[in-house]
Amino acid sequence: MNKIKMFVLLGFASLVLSACSHSIARQPDFLGEVSAEQLLAQYPAFQDEYQSYQPSEKELAAVASLQDDSLVVLFGTWCHDSQREVPRLLKTFDLSGLDVPKLTLVAVDTKKNDPQGLAKKYALKYTPTFVLLKGDKELGRVVERPKTSLTQDLQSLSLITK
Template structure:
């Protein structure tokens, strides 16, 4: 039994948040949540229920069970670089931010709470912010990802004057606040998947 539990644990947490499969042409999930059954290796074992948020969400949705545990832990454990934060603050004026994430994705579970920690300390108002949660195949019921080339999550997109400045994809090159600063300063930033 321990062997099967360990295999299931490795399977669930070892899945990358990269797009390794083709997007399905039909999204059968509801706009808010979907429960996925992931069968254990043993056919006689019980199934693990996973509740996945889908569509536009509020931050508060991530601060509720079952997401609260990883949100609070990663938010509270991250120590923001205060010097970089001070450089970010004045550059946030007029910047719209859109995050695509998966509540099932370990990179999203880490980076999104860290993002909120940084932005809270920067005094960001969230008036121009959108949080979008996706299925495992990087889709949403309302096709909010259409035309945005979302291949990995989390994807944090920065906009100014209606145009994309740049994006952080899956994980930062340096730290989240250092990468944000490069983007907000208009420097030549390339995420790990940029060509």
């Protein structure tokens, strides 16, 4: 009798856990090129950081040195560093009042792949990775967390080559 109760209890527990996993299904991750608007609209963690972040005057001024450059941002919607740094970059660009560099946002999966193969092209190891380009030449990159601020670190990379 105890074995029967045990099997019934295990069966019931499996059913409950299965139902719970369906009710808390998470939103699928973006993969490939995505717009800032889509990212902020569909991912609350990115929107929350965007709303709460207040860039400094130095960060806003640093955007000016990036106007002639391109920036490829490789990130994961699942990555806590991406959820912090990508919205901060977007907010700084938006508030700078300047023309921002050509910006390409590329979402990767947890294996760091994307449909266009940009993660492979840029040898992505860690997310987020911000690759600063002049034409097709890589000027440098900021990986995961900046040393000072993201735009100031990018500015330093841009000024090295000027």
